[in-house]
Amino acid sequence: MIEGKKKISVTLDHDLATFADRLVESGYAASVSAVVTAAMESLHARDVAARAAWQAKLDEADENPAIAARVERMKAHIARQLRDKGLAAPGGAA
Numbered sequence: 001m002i003e004g005k006k007k008i009s010v011t012l013d014h015d016l017a018t019f020a021d022r023l024v025e026s027g028y029a030a031s032v033s034a035v036v037t038a039a040m041e042s043l044h045a046r047d048v049a050a051r052a053a054w055q056a057k058l059d060e061a062d063e064n065p066a067i068a069a070r071v072e073r074m075k076a077h078i079a080r081q082l083r084d085k086g087l088a089a090p091g092g093a094a
Helices: 014-025 032-063 065-084
Strands: none
Touching: 014 032, 032 065
């Protein structure tokens, strides 16, 4: 096992396992593990990009009082909708 990696076991849907096997058989990937790693890296990169985009919008809202006020109204509206459905609002928002 390579330092910095953790050996785990995963269960894939049959179609995904077949797809991963075909990628290995065709030489596109060195192993099924490499296929899963590439998929996880892709999801991670997408998550990092989405978080950066959200942070950019939050920063924009912080710099513009009109946007900040609109965001607060939207958050309050969402919190009311959640409360009406018996769900907890994120962060305890009212």
